[in-house]
Amino acid sequence: MAKALKKNAAAEATAPCGRFAAGEDPAKRGQIIDGAKRVFLRMGFDAASMNDITREAGVSKGTIYVYFKDKEDLFAAMVEAEREAFLAALRIILAKDDDMETSLYTFGIRFLERLTDEKSITAMRMVLGVRERMPDLCSRFFRGPQNLRTVLHEYLVRQVAKGSLVIDDIDLATGQYLDLASGSFFKFRLFGTMPEPPSQEEMVRVIRGAIRVFMAAYSRHDESVIARAPL
Amino acid sequence: MAKALKKNAAAEATAPCGRFAAGEDPAKRGQIIDGAKRVFLRMGFDAASMNDITREAGVSKGTIYVYFKDKEDLFAAMVEAEREAFLAALRIILAKDDDMETSLYTFGIRFLERLTDEKSITAMRMVLGVRERMPDLCSRFFRGPQNLRTVLHEYLVRQVAKGSLVIDDIDLATGQYLDLASGSFFKFRLFGTMPEPPSQEEMVRVIRGAIRVFMAAYSRHDESVIARAPL
Amino acid sequence: MAKALKKNAAAEATAPCGRFAAGEDPAKRGQIIDGAKRVFLRMGFDAASMNDITREAGVSKGTIYVYFKDKEDLFAAMVEAEREAFLAALRIILAKDDDMETSLYTFGIRFLERLTDEKSITAMRMVLGVRERMPDLCSRFFRGPQNLRTVLHEYLVRQVAKGSLVIDDIDLATGQYLDLASGSFFKFRLFGTMPEPPSQEEMVRVIRGAIRVFMAAYSRHDESVIARAPL
Amino acid sequence: MAKALKKNAAAEATAPCGRFAAGEDPAKRGQIIDGAKRVFLRMGFDAASMNDITREAGVSKGTIYVYFKDKEDLFAAMVEAEREAFLAALRIILAKDDDMETSLYTFGIRFLERLTDEKSITAMRMVLGVRERMPDLCSRFFRGPQNLRTVLHEYLVRQVAKGSLVIDDIDLATGQYLDLASGSFFKFRLFGTMPEPPSQEEMVRVIRGAIRVFMAAYSRHDESVIARAPL
DNA sequence: TATGAATGAGCCTTCATTCAT
DNA sequence: AATGAATGAAGGCTCATTCAT
Numbered sequence: 001m002a003k004a005l006k007k008n009a010a011a012e013a014t015a016p017c018g019r020f021a022a023g024e025d026p027a028k029r030g031q032i033i034d035g036a037k038r039v040f041l042r043m044g045f046d047a048a049s050m051n052d053i054t055r056e057a058g059v060s061k062g063t064i065y066v067y068f069k070d071k072e073d074l075f076a077a078m079v080e081a082e083r084e085a086f087l088a089a090l091r092i093i094l095a096k097d098d099d100m101e102t103s104l105y106t107f108g109i110r111f112l113e114r115l116t117d118e119k120s121i122t123a124m125r126m127v128l129g130v131r132e133r134m135p136d137l138c139s140r141f142f143r144g145p146q147n148l149r150t151v152l153h154e155y156l157v158r159q160v161a162k163g164s165l166v167i168d169d170i171d172l173a174t175g176q177y178l179d180l181a182s183g184s185f186f187k188f189r190l191f192g193t194m195p196e197p198p199s200q201e202e203m204v205r206v207i208r209g210a211i212r213v214f215m216a217a218y219s220r221h222d223e224s225v226i227a228r229a230p231l
Numbered sequence: 232m233a234k235a236l237k238k239n240a241a242a243e244a245t246a247p248c249g250r251f252a253a254g255e256d257p258a259k260r261g262q263i264i265d266g267a268k269r270v271f272l273r274m275g276f277d278a279a280s281m282n283d284i285t286r287e288a289g290v291s292k293g294t295i296y297v298y299f300k301d302k303e304d305l306f307a308a309m310v311e312a313e314r315e316a317f318l319a320a321l322r323i324i325l326a327k328d329d330d331m332e333t334s335l336y337t338f339g340i341r342f343l344e345r346l347t348d349e350k351s352i353t354a355m356r357m358v359l360g361v362r363e364r365m366p367d368l369c370s371r372f373f374r375g376p377q378n379l380r381t382v383l384h385e386y387l388v389r390q391v392a393k394g395s396l397v398i399d400d401i402d403l404a405t406g407q408y409l410d411l412a413s414g415s416f417f418k419f420r421l422f423g424t425m426p427e428p429p430s431q432e433e434m435v436r437v438i439r440g441a442i443r444v445f446m447a448a449y450s451r452h453d454e455s456v457i458a459r460a461p462l
Numbered sequence: 463m464a465k466a467l468k469k470n471a472a473a474e475a476t477a478p479c480g481r482f483a484a485g486e487d488p489a490k491r492g493q494i495i496d497g498a499k500r501v502f503l504r505m506g507f508d509a510a511s512m513n514d515i516t517r518e519a520g521v522s523k524g525t526i527y528v529y530f531k532d533k534e535d536l537f538a539a540m541v542e543a544e545r546e547a548f549l550a551a552l553r554i555i556l557a558k559d560d561d562m563e564t565s566l567y568t569f570g571i572r573f574l575e576r577l578t579d580e581k582s583i584t585a586m587r588m589v590l591g592v593r594e595r596m597p598d599l600c601s602r603f604f605r606g607p608q609n610l611r612t613v614l615h616e617y618l619v620r621q622v623a624k625g626s627l628v629i630d631d632i633d634l635a636t637g638q639y640l641d642l643a644s645g646s647f648f649k650f651r652l653f654g655t656m657p658e659p660p661s662q663e664e665m666v667r668v669i670r671g672a673i674r675v676f677m678a679a680y681s682r683h684d685e686s687v688i689a690r691a692p693l
Numbered sequence: 694m695a696k697a698l699k700k701n702a703a704a705e706a707t708a709p710c711g712r713f714a715a716g717e718d719p720a721k722r723g724q725i726i727d728g729a730k731r732v733f734l735r736m737g738f739d740a741a742s743m744n745d746i747t748r749e750a751g752v753s754k755g756t757i758y759v760y761f762k763d764k765e766d767l768f769a770a771m772v773e774a775e776r777e778a779f780l781a782a783l784r785i786i787l788a789k790d791d792d793m794e795t796s797l798y799t800f801g802i803r804f805l806e807r808l809t810d811e812k813s814i815t816a817m818r819m820v821l822g823v824r825e826r827m828p829d830l831c832s833r834f835f836r837g838p839q840n841l842r843t844v845l846h847e848y849l850v851r852q853v854a855k856g857s858l859v860i861d862d863i864d865l866a867t868g869q870y871l872d873l874a875s876g877s878f879f880k881f882r883l884f885g886t887m888p889e890p891p892s893q894e895e896m897v898r899v900i901r902g903a904i905r906v907f908m909a910a911y912s913r914h915d916e917s918v919i920a921r922a923p924l
Numbered sequence: 925t926a927t928g929a930a931t932g933a934g935c936c937t938t939c940a941t942t943c944a945t
Numbered sequence: 946a947a948t949g950a951a952t953g954a955a956g957g958c959t960c961a962t963t964c965a966t
Contacts, residue, residue, distance in 0.1 A: 061932065125363075126360060132353070291948045296940095523928060524926060528926080594734075594818075595737060756952075763937080
């Protein structure tokens with residue numbers, strides 16, 4: 001019955017064009033990944049059993065093995081999905097045509113929220129924990145081709161092109177803003193030293209500080225230009 | 232036979248007072264932890280089997296279970312031992328009566344070496360990876376009562392008492408020196424972005440820089456005071 | 463697309479009279495059996511998966527289950543078909559109006575070729591291997607109502623009726639020719655002692671010998687008797 | 694409880710010298726092989742599950758995997774044991790100092806009994822059935838280094854050396870006696886054409902016939918020569 | 925009618941833990 | 946006190962079969 005409901009939901013969501021090929025229905029894929037995510041986050045990679053995931057995802061064991069080669073593949077897919085979702089949200093912010101400080105601010109806040117969120121932190125710990133067995137996963141996760149750094153980098157490139165920013169080494173500047181924005185929160189959260197995500201105020205303070213430093217270094221200095229102009 | 236040898240060696244090493252109570256012989260305890268460390272580092276917590284450890288430690292299964300409640304307990308003990316060893320080395324440095332810059336330098340280098348060493352990094356990843364199941368272990372490891380921070384903190388307290396340093400917030404200063412000393416190396420190593428530990432030169436550069444900043448902020452400025460005084 | 467082609471081909475081959483009832487189209491049935499045969503011979507009964515057969519036959523899983531009750535039923539049908547094909551070839555030879563020695567010779571050679579052929583040998587091993595679970599299949603295969611023995615038996619009956627042979631116990635004679643013709647080859651092949659089928663020469667030698675013995679025992683000796691009589 | 698009994702029995706049978714190394718206790722090994730044999734014979738290789746064997750052998754799953762690498766290894770061991778038992782019985786007969794005809798007779802009868810016995814026949818079918826996956830097993834079984842042929846061959850060599858027999862090609866003669874002794878029974882039994890082993894009388898008849906032919910061909914004809922000589 | 929995605933029982937195997945020796 | 950053989954629950958994964966489309 002739970003099954004039937006889920007199936008219908010999936011069908012409605014994706015329905016019009018009939019049936020998907022085996023292992024190709026994105027709704028079902030998502031359903032599996034969702035279940036897997038819950039179980040993996042709760043138990044860790046090894047302690048999570050495929051049976052748990054089966055139960056949590058509301059899908060049969062065989063189906064999981066149609067969509068994913070094995071447990072590692074499923075885990076990798078979940079991690080990838082997580083990263084994708086993380087990025088998607090931030091990409092949108094930087095795509096908007098807001099003025100730069102607003103963009104950097106919203107980006108910073110969302111980034112920090114996400115970065116220090118219990119689920120993200122747990123996921124990162126897990127990825128680090130299985131690194132010995134799945135080194136590729138770890139690399140892709142922390143410096144994959146489509147990562148956060150790239151997203152911000154592209155934004156800064158656009159701003160420089162527009163003349164809003166004056167940056168020599170954009171790579172460096174990208175890293176700097178991210179480091180400034182994450183503050184020490186990330187490390188504290190990762191190691192469990194800080195048991196809760198920072199409060200909204202703490203985050204605002206850090207992000208404001210980050211922007212101040214960043215803009216001081218890289219914004220166009222019209223006035224100073226003017227100031228120097230007289231001569 | 233290898234076993235027999237080990238046994239004798241252990242017995243001799245600790246012998247004088249006769250026989251130890253069950254699970255109390257520190258040599259045997261160490262022998263088990265050593266074997267366990269090798270296996271855990273090589274395979275990760277879950278992938279390591281008690282049989283592997285048995286073999287590597289040259290001790291029987293039953294004996295392990297006399298000394299340690301279960302696999303988790305053994306793992307925790309190994310982690311604890313590792314942290315202890317880490318600290319012991321650094322404690323000695325700060326206990327010596329060297330002049331302060333030398334002490335901070337040697338401390339910094341040893342700290343950074345150890346921090347970025349493949350084995351330490353692997354151990355930290357492991358501890359993070361099993362955090363969901365063994366949260367206490369993780370906490371104890373990263374902020375246990377007898378941690379690095381304390382060691383350095385006590386040293387700084389002594390220096391302040393002697394008047395060699397002028398520090399308002401010693402807690403803060405402790406963290407600052409550690410952060411300065413670890414640089415970005417730690418994060419890069421942890422995430423695998425930096426596949427090898429930094430070279431000796433890189434470390435020297437970072438530690439020198441850390442000391443410069445640290446001393447600029449906190450060393451007694453007698454001369455300058457005097458220098459400024461005359462006016 | 464490969465699938466579509468096959469379907470069309472089948473449809474055309476059998477088309478005229480419209481559509482077949484479910485599980486009744488003999489072309490499709492043959493197509494399934496053919497695919498199954500290839501897979502079963504390659505993998506053995508248990509190791510062959512219905513998916514493999516599906517793929518090899520170019521027919522969907524459901525369709526197979528319309529034509530055959532289950533895997534065992536499909537296997538039995540394939541075995542039966544194989545036996546049928548085996549017999550059909552030999553029946554034709556004995557139906558021709560060639561002189562008897564020619565018939566027996568050709569029959570013998572074809573029989574021996576087939577009997578020692580890798581595919582037949584593999585099939586027999588398989589049938590023997592699943593006997594515990596499918597005892598009827600084995601019986602039908604080795605002494606089914608329409609077997610080799612019957613075919614040759616009927617032929618000999620006809621020859622006796624024509625007066626070409628003089629045989630008391632035709633059952634016995636039937637068995638004897640088959641035993642003589644198979645020689646020791648069959649056992650050796652079945653047990654793998656003889657890794658390749660016998661060469662053409664070896665077969666010719668054995669069959670010639672078989673015919674010599676058989677004819678010596680059962681051919682009409684009228685003329686020779688008469689011939690000798692006069693003296 | 695069954696377990697306890699079995700254990701005690703095993704203990705008594707092997708007891709005096711304490712404990713066996715893992716996977717080395719021959720009583721336990723035998724116990725496992727016995728259980729496995731019953732299950733394998735009943736179900737065939739693939740259809741037999743390790744759980745069935747576990748239950749039938751009265752031993753835990755883990756223990757089986759200490760004694761045998763995997764299912765195939767267990768099966769091979771059972772087949773080997775079966776062959777060994779088969780040979781041992783016959784070896785004894787030929788080792789006795791009976792007169793030759795008696796030896797050959799007893800050997801023949803025992804051989805035929807065993808060869809046509811339901812269990813042997815089933816085992817052979819199984820070995821043939823898994824040949825594709827375990828070709829070595831099949832070879833070893835049917836022409837292994839220590840097989841029946843060798844045993845009889847050695848006996849004949851001894852008789853020739855003693856002058857009791859006059860044989861040119863002992864290899865050939867060995868095969869001939871075995872073929873004569875097995876008659877057609879083996880094939881019929883293997884294929885299930887003969888549902889029961891032959892009766893004692895049938896066996897006696899076949900073996901008597903075999904000995905008559907064999908002795909006619911190979912026994913020393915001294916006396917008869919002498920007997921004939923006088924004339 | 926034909927399809928093939930989904931099912932889930934059941935497979936082989938591993939391994940933390942116990943307990944008789 | 947130390948040993949290590951035995952245990953058996955639980956693991957990941959396959960595949961014959963069903964049934965909605």
